[in-house]
Amino acid sequence: MRPSTRSERRGARPSDGGVVSLMLRIDVQPDGRVGPGKIALLERIAEHGSISAAARTMHMSYRHAWELVDELARCFGRPVVIAHMGGAGGGGTRLTPLGRDLVTEYRAIERKARHAARQHLMRLQSSRATRS
């Protein structure tokens, strides 16, 4: 889709250590997609309290980060982040309950799916290793 996706994913989620690994995406009709890039962005927004700081750590532009966040909001019909004012840092951005749920559910699915896939991935990995 866009050139930065793969490096973001690598940055956001290091390989499981194997040569063969599983990537998950949640498709929301009619055309929403929630994959590792958007989830990592939400996690970094939660961590840094700012879209621009999160974008920087993922080597993407603020504009692109905002577009991803906006895609999620359109897809679910509600915002996934919210601006808040005040405090020592002069305000910032945090996840809404929906934003937090998305991260939680995605990571839970990923954990269970990888566990369920483990033996199958190992078999594929050895198919690859035993090539002549």
Added chain:
Amino acid sequence: MRPSTRSERRGARPSDGGVVSLMLRIDVQPDGRVGPGKIALLERIAEHGSISAAARTMHMSYRHAWELVDELARCFGRPVVIAHMGGAGGGGTRLTPLGRDLVTEYRAIERKARHAARQHLMRLQSSRATRS
């Protein structure tokens, strides 16, 4: 990646019936990807005994189908299809054991992952449905 991917997937594997569904991709280092489009192509080659017939049912060019098959072979270091001669139809193409294993393991992972993800996807689906 390429414009035809989504329609191939839709054609190859109808939606689970839900608004929210799971898509899986197996990533093979350094840059191989095995997703629903390539798996559906292998299944159709097995079904039709021909790359060109399989390509036609997926509305893709022979050349594109061949490139996908070739990507898989490079990724695993061995061919996933093999030409065979003779018989009433004058020969054709079938899957190698590796090609068959890829389909089997991918579909097994998909089945287990979807089962494991079910309750989480239902929660996300209701997050979306209850939007105000």
